[in-house]
Amino acid sequence: MNAGEFSQKVDDTLSAIEDALDISDAELDWDFAGGILTIECDNGSQVIINRQTPTQQIWVAARSGGFHFDYHADEGCWKQDGLELFALLNKSLSEQSGETVKLVANA
Numbered sequence: 027m028n029a030g031e032f033s034q035k036v037d038d039t040l041s042a043i044e045d046a047l048d049i050s051d052a053e054l055d056w057d058f059a060g061g062i063l064t065i066e067c068d069n070g071s072q073v074i075i076n077r078q079t080p081t082q083q084i085w086v087a088a089r090s091g092g093f094h095f096d097y098h099a100d101e102g103c104w105k106q107d108g109l110e111l112f113a114l115l116n117k118s119l120s121e122q123s124g125e126t127v128k129l130v131a132n133a
Contacts, residue, residue, distance in 0.1 A: 027082060027097065035097055036077045036084060039104060043075065043115070046129035054119065054127070065115075067123040073115065084111065088118035103131075 027035070040063050047056050047065065056065045063075040074087040084104050086093040095104035095111050104111040112131050119127040
């Protein structure tokens with residue numbers, strides 16, 4: 027994937043995450059600034075999502091650790107070791123917020 031395609035995939039993914047947060051019932055706040063999406067739980071804990079252009083990855087920092095996602099064109103999603111990005115966000119945000127979080131990627 028070239029740099030332009032990577033940039034568009036990340037932009038689309040971050041937009042999909044924001045859309046999912048918009049329709050979620052979870053008590054989460056978020057801010058997108060400087061290419062970094064920060065999601066904050068009511069208890070103040072955060073999940074931070076950003077792009078890593080040199081490695082063509084999306085990086086996620088959560089209380090449970092750091093995660094580096096590669097785009098899998100054959101499946102149309104971002105994965106790390108078989109774990110899909112939205113699944114990781116749901117797991118991390120549920121653990122950190124203490125409530126069930128179910129973000130769904132737009133089709």
